[in-house]
Amino acid sequence: MRYHFCPKCGGTLSIEKTKDPNKPKCTQCSFTFYQNPAVGVAAIVIKDKKLLMGKRQGSYAGQWCIPCGYVEWDEDVYDAVVREFFEETGLKINISYVYTVLSNFHNPAQHTVGIWFMAEVASGTEEAGDDLEEVEYFSYADMPVLAFPTDRDVIEKLKTEGFIN
Structure with a gap:
C-alpha cells in the first residue's frame, strides 16, 4: 500500500475490510482510495532514421529516454505530450498518431501507463530543458544507456518496423 492516510479526512487507510492492497478504505469516513496508475506521455520524433x-x-x-512526462489533472493526453515535449526539448510538435501504449512497472512506488505518440517537429529550437540536460538524435546501433525498460521495447519496435536504423 503506497498511501496510509485518507485524502478526504486524514483518517487511516486500511485494507482490513477490502482485503485488496489496491483499494484501501478509510477507517473514519469509509472512503475507498483506488490506487490507479498515473498516465505518462512520450513523443517519438525521428530524423534521418534516428530517434x-x-x-x-x-x-x-x-x-537517456524518449522525451516524456505526466498528464496533468484536467489535461488532454494530446495537449500533455505537446506541452511535455516542448518543456523538455524546446520543440513544438504536431502529433501524427498513437504509436503504442504500455504499462510501466520499473518504479515500484508509481505504476504508470505510457502512451507513445508519433510526432513531427513543427517549429522551435532544439534545447534541453525541464528534466533533461541534453537532447540528441541516435541511431539504433548507437543507443545510449536507457532510463526506462519500456523505452527499450518501443525502440525495438521502431527498429523492427523500419522507422530507425
Missing part, C-alpha cells in the same frame, strides 16, 4: 532522445537529470540522471 530524438533526452539525457535525464534528477531521477535517472545520466540515463
